[in-house]
Amino acid sequence: MTLLTGRLALALLTTQFLTTQLLAQTPAIPTPARRQGGFVPGQKRADEDPAQVARGKSLYGLSCRACHGADLRGGDIGGPNLLRSQLALSDREGEKIVPVIEGSLQAGGMPAIPMSGADAKAVAAYVRSVMATIGGQGMPPSALQPPTILVGNATAGKAYFEKQCASCHSVTGDLQGLAARIPDPKTLQNTWVAGRGRAAGPNRKVTVTVTAPGEAPVSGRLLRLDDFLVALELPDETSRSFRRNGDVPKVEVNDPLAPHRALFSVYSDEDIHNVTAYLVTLK
C-alpha cells in the first residue's frame, strides 16, 4: 500500500502482527473474537448471533472445509480463499453468500451444496464472523508460529566476527552474555545489524565539533543538524547553537553508528545469518 507514513506505522504494524502471531499459533478452525476496528476502520456491521455462528462453524466443517480450508484461506482441492472474496466481504445477512451455496456460481466451478436455506445463512454468519477478525491492511486473522530465523552457520559466523567485528567488539567484553540479555534471536539480529542496544554503550552518542572562524573548537553531543543550524550540548550540559552558511562554521560529526550503516551494503544475508547464529551462543 502506498500510503505508509514511515517508521512509526511500520512499528505499529509489526506489533500488531506479533500479537496476532502469539494469540493464534494453531491452524485449527478459528473461533473468532470480534476485533475492534477490524481491517475496515469504523465499519459498522451487525453483531452475529453466537449460536448461529457456532452452527455455521459446524456446517462449514462438514460441507465447506475440504475445499476452502480450515481457516477459510483456501483448501487443498482448490477452493478459493473466502476471506478475500469481494462477494463474501460485501455480505450482510446471507444475501450474497447463500445464492452461491445454492449454486449460482456453478459455471465458475463452485458446486451447489445440499443445505437448507437456514443452514446456508448460518454458514454465511460464520464466514462473516471470521472476516471480522481480519487484521489491519488485510492481514490474515491467524497464522502459524513463524519459523526460527536461525538459519546460519555459527562456525562461519565466528570466523566472520573475528575478521570484521572484533576490531570494535569483544565477546568477552561489550558483548559478553549478549544472548542472555537478548534471548530472542530475531531481536538480537535486528539489534546488532542496526547497531542498537547496550553494546553500543555510552559511545553510541553522536558528537560534533564546531569550529567558528577565529574561535576555539567546541565539542559535545549533537542536538540538531541541518543545512542552516547546528546545535550541541556541551559537557557542562548547557547548549549552544550556530547558524550555518555553507562550510562556515566547520562542522565535524562523529557518529559511532556510521561504521554499522556503512556495512549495510557490504554484508551478504548469509553473513548476517551466520553472525547471528554465532552471537546466540554468547549466553
Next chain:
Amino acid sequence: MRILLLLCAALPALAQVTPADLLKPLKNDWPTYNGDYSGRRFSALKDINTATVKHLSLAWSQRYTPGPNAPAGRGRGGAPPAKLIIGGEGTGDFAAGGGTIKASVLAVGGTLYFSMPDNAWAVDARDGRELWHYYWKTRGGTHIGNRGLAMWNHYLYMETPDNYLVSLDARTGKERWHKTIADLDQGYFSTPAPIVAGNHVLVGTGNDIDSPGFLLSFDAETGELEWKFYTVPMQKGDPGLDTWASLDAARHGGAQTWIPGAYDPETKLYIIGTGNPTPAYTTGKRGDGDNLFTCSLVAIHVDTGKMAWYFQTSPHDMHDYDSAQTPILIDAPFNGKPRKLVLTAARNGYFFTLDRVTGERLVTSKYGEFTNWAKGLNKFGGPEHDPRKDPTVGGALVSPTSDGTVNWQPPAYSPDTGLFYVPEGNGFSLFYLTDVDPRGSMGLGGKEEVGVGTGGNYLSAIDYRTGKVVWRHRYYGNGGGGGLLATAGGLLFAGDGMGNFVAHDAKTGKPLWNTRIGNVTNAPQTFLLDGHQYVTVATGDTLWAFILN
C-alpha cells in the same frame, strides 16, 4: 462598447476552471493536482528567483480544524467561523483523528481550495480566511490522507475514505451530488485527488486486502459513471492473465490507483502508475510471473477507458514497492530527436524514461544509491527481482525499505535545467518471511519488516536522457517532505524533513533560503495574485503563504 469592456475588466475574476484553462501550462493559477496536466510542477512564474528569494517572507498562516466543531477564531487572524456545510452517509461518530493537509491546494482566481479526509475548504488566498467548510460524515475507512480536489467550471470534486465522489459548488460549498466509487466492506478506501480531463472526472481508489484496482470516469456534470478500467485481468481472455497463476489470483491482485496520473491532451491518454500486487510479500498463489498490470505505468484513453500501452516498472514486486508515483510528461530531445516522453522515478529505486505515445522504453537506471533487491533487468528493461532479497525466514537486508526511495510525494521537472527532481531515501530494512504457508498470505501480511537505518537520504536531480543522478543534496534527517515545486525563477522548493521549508538553486541543489515552520506535509505550490507571486505550503493542519516583501 468601450464602457462595457471596462465594466467587464472591473468585475472580480471568476473563480472557475474551464476545460480549456486546464490545457495551459502552469502559471498564474494552480487549477489541478499537479498545477497542469504534465505533472512537472514547474511554474512559469519568476518574480521569486535565485536573486530575490532571500526576501521571501510570511504573508499569512492559518490552522484548519476538520470535523463539525471547528472553534471560532482558531486562525491567527481570529477570523469568524466559516459557513459549515454537512453531508455524508455516516453517523458522524467516527473518530477520524487530527487532520493533516497532504493535499495539493487549488489556487483559482484568488481562492484556495483544499482538503483533509472528509473535509474540504475554500479560503481567501489573501489571508487564509475560511469562506466555507464542507464536512462529510463518514461511514469509516482508512483515513490516512486526501490528495486534494479537482475543479471543472464552478464545481469541485472530492473523494472520501468511505469511497464516495462528492461534487460541490465551488462558490458556496453546497453539495451537488455524490456517487459511489467502491464498496467500503471490501476494504476499499479512496485517497486520490480526482483529475478532470475534458468533461471526464478520473477517479482512482485504494485497497490493501487482495482486491482489484481500477480507475473510473464520471461525467463532470451529472456524475454518471462512464467507464471502469480494471488494472488487473478480471475475465478469461483479458490481457496479462498469463502472468498470473490463475484468474482467481489476478482478480485479487491489487494494482491500486492511489495517486493521480498525468494527462496528454494530444493523444487523450491518461498515464498513471499502479500499485503493488497482493498479497504483497508472498508469492503464494500469485505464481512466479510478472503479475500484470501491477507496479506499472498504464496509458488509458479517457474517452473509452481502454489501455493503449503499459510498461511494468516493478515486475513481480515482493516489497510493497507500488509504482503509484506521479509520472512527468515532457517534450524534449532524446538521442538528438525531439520526443514526447514520460518520466518516472519509482518507489523501487529505479528511474525510467519512456516514449509516452507508444510506451517504448528508452532508459532504465537505478537511482537509489543502495537499491539491492533486483538482479539486473528483464527482457523488457524492467528490474528483475532477486528471490534471495524477497522476505526470507532468516531475514533479507534490503534497500529501500517498503516506504521506498520515494513514496507518494510528487517529483518535479524543470525545462530550464533539464533535470528531474525527486527525494531519494536509501533506508535499509530486514524483511522476514513469517508465514511460510504455501498459499501465501493476504494483504500486507506474512512478513515482518524492521528498519535498521539509512545509507543516506537526499534531494536528487536526474538527467532524463541517461537516468544518471547529476547531483545529490544530503538531508540530515529522514529527508523529503510532501513533494517538490520547480519554477522559472531557477528555484526548487522542498521540505527538508528537519522542520525547514527550503528554496534550492535548481541547477545545483544549493539551499538559498529557508524558514523553520515544521515538517512540510504537502507539495509546495505557487500562484500570482494582486501582482504578487505567492508560494504556499502545508505543515500538518496549517497553511503558510509567502511573498516578496
